[in-house]
Amino acid sequence: MTMKPSIPKGTRDFSPAEMAKRNYIFDTIREVFRLFGYNPIETPAMENLSTLMGKYGEEGDKLLFKILNSGDFLRGADMKLIEEGNCPKLAPQLCEKGLRYDLTVPFARYVVQHRAELQLPFKRFQIQPVWRADRPQKGRYREFYQCDADVVGSDSLLNEVELVQLIDEVFRRLKIRITLKLNNRKVLAGIAELIGAPDRLIDITVAIDKIDKVGIENVNAELLERGLSQEAVDKLQPILAIGGTLEERLSHLEDLLAESETGSLGVRELREVTEGANRLGLDAELDLDVSLARGLNYYTGTIIEVKAKDVAIGSITGGGRYDNLTGVFGMSGLSGVGISFGADRIYDVLNTLDLYPDDTRTATQVMFVNFGAAEAAASLKMIKELRAAGIACEIYPDAAKMKKQMAYANATAVPFVAMVGETEMAEGKMALKNMATGEQVTVTPAEAAAMIR
Numbered sequence: 001m002t003m004k005p006s007i008p009k010g011t012r013d014f015s016p017a018e019m020a021k022r023n024y025i026f027d028t029i030r031e032v033f034r035l036f037g038y039n040p041i042e043t044p045a046m047e048n049l050s051t052l053m054g055k056y057g058e059e060g061d062k063l064l065f066k067i068l069n070s071g072d073f074l075r076g077a078d079m080k081l082i083e084e085g086n087c088p089k090l091a092p093q094l095c096e097k098g099l100r101y102d103l104t105v106p107f108a109r110y111v112v113q114h115r116a117e118l119q120l121p122f123k124r125f126q127i128q129p130v131w132r133a134d135r136p137q138k139g140r141y142r143e144f145y146q147c148d149a150d151v152v153g154s155d156s157l158l159n160e161v162e163l164v165q166l167i168d169e170v171f172r173r174l175k176i177r178i179t180l181k182l183n184n185r186k187v188l189a190g191i192a193e194l195i196g197a198p199d200r201l202i203d204i205t206v207a208i209d210k211i212d213k214v215g216i217e218n219v220n221a222e223l224l225e226r227g228l229s230q231e232a233v234d235k236l237q238p239i240l241a242i243g244g245t246l247e248e249r250l251s252h253l254e255d256l257l258a259e260s261e262t263g264s265l266g267v268r269e270l271r272e273v274t275e276g277a278n279r280l281g282l283d284a285e286l287d288l289d290v291s292l293a294r295g296l297n298y299y300t301g302t303i304i305e306v307k308a309k310d311v312a313i314g315s316i317t318g319g320g321r322y323d324n325l326t327g328v329f330g331m332s333g334l335s336g337v338g339i340s341f342g343a344d345r346i347y348d349v350l351n352t353l354d355l356y357p358d359d360t361r362t363a364t365q366v367m368f369v370n371f372g373a374a375e376a377a378a379s380l381k382m383i384k385e386l387r388a389a390g391i392a393c394e395i396y397p398d399a400a401k402m403k404k405q406m407a408y409a410n411a412t413a414v415p416f417v418a419m420v421g422e423t424e425m426a427e428g429k430m431a432l433k434n435m436a437t438g439e440q441v442t443v444t445p446a447e448a449a450a451m452i453r
Contacts, residue, residue: 010134010142016363017413021350024360025174025343026127029147032170033125036162038149041124043106049091049098055105055298055328057206063132065142066095099131103148104298104325104338111152111336112329120153127343140314141344150338152326157269159337160302160321161276167306167317167339168277168284174346175355177309178316180284183292184270185299185320187253190263191290194256195235197228204228205293208240212291216240240291246274249288266301273302285309298322304339308349316345365452366432367414368395369405371421378425379418382445389449393418409435416452 007013014022030040052064100106103126111118127147134140149166151159164180171178185205192201203226207219216237223233239256242249250271257263274286284306294303301321308316319339326334350356366386368379376395383393396405409417419431424442432448433440443451 008142010136010140012141012143020360020363021356022343022347024356025346025350026145026147028173029170029341029343030125030127032166032173033147033149035169036123036149036166038123038125038151041107041110041126042128043100043103043110043126045099045129046097047100047106047109049095051109051329052098052101052105053092055325056101057202059206060101063134064101065099065131065133066091067097067099068094069096101132102130103128103146103340104150104322107148107150107338108325108336109329111334112326112331115331118153121151121159122153123149123151125149138313138348144345145343147341147343148338150336152334152336155323155335157272157276157302160273160304161280163304163319163337163339164273164277164282164286165280167304168282170317170341171306172283174350176316176346176349176353178284179287179307179309180282181287181289181292181305181307182270182274183289183303184266185293185301185303186262186266187257187270187290188266188293190257190260190266191236191239193260193263194239195232197232200226200228200232204236208236208291209293211240242290246286246288249290250274253288253290269301294318294320298325300324302337311349311352313345313349315342316349317341364392364394364412364414366391366393366416366418366448367405367409367412368393368418368420368430369402370396370399371419372399375420375422375425379420379430382418382420382430382448385445386449386452389446389453391449391452416448418448 033040046067049064049066053061056063107124107126111122125148127145129143129145131143134142136142149163164182167178167180188205189198189201192198192204197204204223207222207226210222211219220233220237223236224230242252244252250267253270254264254267257267270288274288277286289305292303292305293299294305299320300323303320304318305315306317317339319337321335321337323335324332325336326332368383370376370379376399379395383395386393396408406417415435417433417435419433421431424430427442429442429444430448431440431442432451441451
C-alpha cells in the first residue's frame, strides 16, 4: 500500500476556511500597526548563520535550524570533529546559513545594512514565518508566524506606553481577554545584586523564566546546578513571591532595590510605563511579574508578555527594550523596543473560544446557480457588477442538478445563493436567497450589493 505523504512535526497545513480565520488575525494586527504609525518591511527566510548565532543565548542557539551548504558540504570540514560527533563546533563548518529564529535580529541586521536610507526614529512592522527546532507540543510549533512592531532610534519610554496601548487595541478588536505582564531587565539585574550574584544574571533569568512551566522547585534546582549558592537561592524566594496590588509590588521592589542604582532605575521605568498606560485606560489587566525574563539576552529594559485569560496556553505576545542590539552588527548605541504577536497561538485561542466573526467563515458571499449556457452568461454580467461593488462572487461551473449545486453552497457556507432563470434574465434581475433565513427576494445587482453589504 502506498503511504500517504506527510509534513514535518510542528508544522501545519491550513484549509481555505482556516486561512480565512488566519487572515482575519493578520488583517486585524496589520490595521492596528498602521494605525500607530508603523510601516511594513520584509526580510529573507534565511540569514547568514553568523547573523543569528549568539543573539538568543545558549538555549536559543540550539534551536536554530541550520541549512547544509550546497554541493560537497563536507569539503573543508574537520574530520576529527565528525568522528567525535562534536555537532556544535562542526555545524558552522557545514552550514553558512540558517532559517530565521525570530524577526528582531534580522530587523537589527536590516537597520545596520540600510542605515543610510532610514529616517530615525524608524518604526517598522513585519508579518512573516519563523522557525525553531523545538519539541512540538500544544501551542508550540517549529514553523509559526510572528507579527512584529519595533521602533529604533529613540530612548523614550513613550514608545513602551504606545506599544502597551497597541497590544491592548489588538486584543480588544479580537475580543480576547488578556493579562499584560511587565518587568524590567534592570530590575532583574538589581535582584541579582541583592542576592549576591551580580555576575550570574543570565543564569538567573534563564532559570526563573521557566517558573510557569516547571514550578519553583525545579527552578531552584536549576539555579543550584548553574552554580548559585544555596544562600543566594534562599534570598531569591521572597522576591519572587512578592504579592499585593501593582502599586504595592512596585513600592516593595523600590524598597528592596533602594541600594541598587540599576535596580532602582528599572523600578522607575516600570512606574513610568504602567502609569502612562493606565492614564490612557486599558481593557487588559496590567500586571507586574518579577520572574518575567523572556530568556533572550538582548533585552536591557522593559519586558512585556501577554497571556490569554480564558485559555491555558503559553504567551501570545511578548517583547521589550533592547539598547544595543545593533551593536553586534557594528552600529553601537542605537536603542530600540518592540513586540511580537504569536499569530499561531492567537489562532488557537480564537478557535478554542470561537470568537471569529461570521464573515470569516467563507470568502464567497454569493454563489450563482448555473442553469445553462445562456443563464450562465447573464449571471456572469451580474457577477461582474457585484464584484465591482466589492462583493465576492462565484458561479457553479457546471449546469449540474440543483440539489448538487445547493449542497455545494451549504458545504462551503455561502451566505447567499443567486438564481438567474429566464424570467430574471428578461427583467435584468436575480432571485437572491439568504441561506441562513431562507428568505428569497428578486432584486437588481445594485440592490443585491446593498443588501449583502
